Amino acid sequence: DADVTQTPRNRITKTGKRIMLECSQTKGHDRMYWYRQDPGLGLRLIYYSFDVKDINKGEISDGYSVSRQAQAKFSLSLESAIPNQTALYFCATGGWGASEADEQFFGPGTRLTVL
């Protein structure tokens, strides 16, 4: 089974709709991240969390919100979707140990299209 899973894998929605992207991990990591990937712009950080009570904004958090329901679950919400939020979204985790502290482990991504 995959260590970091994302649901749904693909989503088409309409402008103004509220949607939620979900991320679950079995790696036991405390650190979790949401990124979006756009052609020519690379990976940009939306939000990140170091534990259930710690949520931080990334470089492009406007229009997004997150919820850390448990150590293993981190959800990204678009309160009112707009077309320029069409992108590939990735969840990632990170550990604290010496062998994992500096590595990001990515999920398979969610392709979101906002019409």
Added chain:
Amino acid sequence: QQQVKQSPQSLIVQKGGISIINCAYENTAFDYFPWYQQFPGKGPALLIAIRPDVSEKKEGRFTISFNKSAKQFSLHIMDSQPGDSATYFCAGYTSGTYKYIFGTGTRLKVLA
């Protein structure tokens, strides 16, 4: 100052050739420079990484060259294979911040 600039945006190489992707950074607090490899339909995965106390790191056909004074680093893929066709991201990272700054990505295609 946070930006990591990556070039080229796309690259086509013949099988057996050398693929070279370049990155430049401005933030001197970065102390870890990883490269991530992403295949279509998959999330990025760590390929190779270097710390600024060494000038080169090699793992199989993949080599990172690092120039601290120029604030540049590059990925070299020797004997490139069609299976290397993927998108590659460089990144800068400061230990203890647990946040990466990624480059814009390079789409590599290796022709058979």
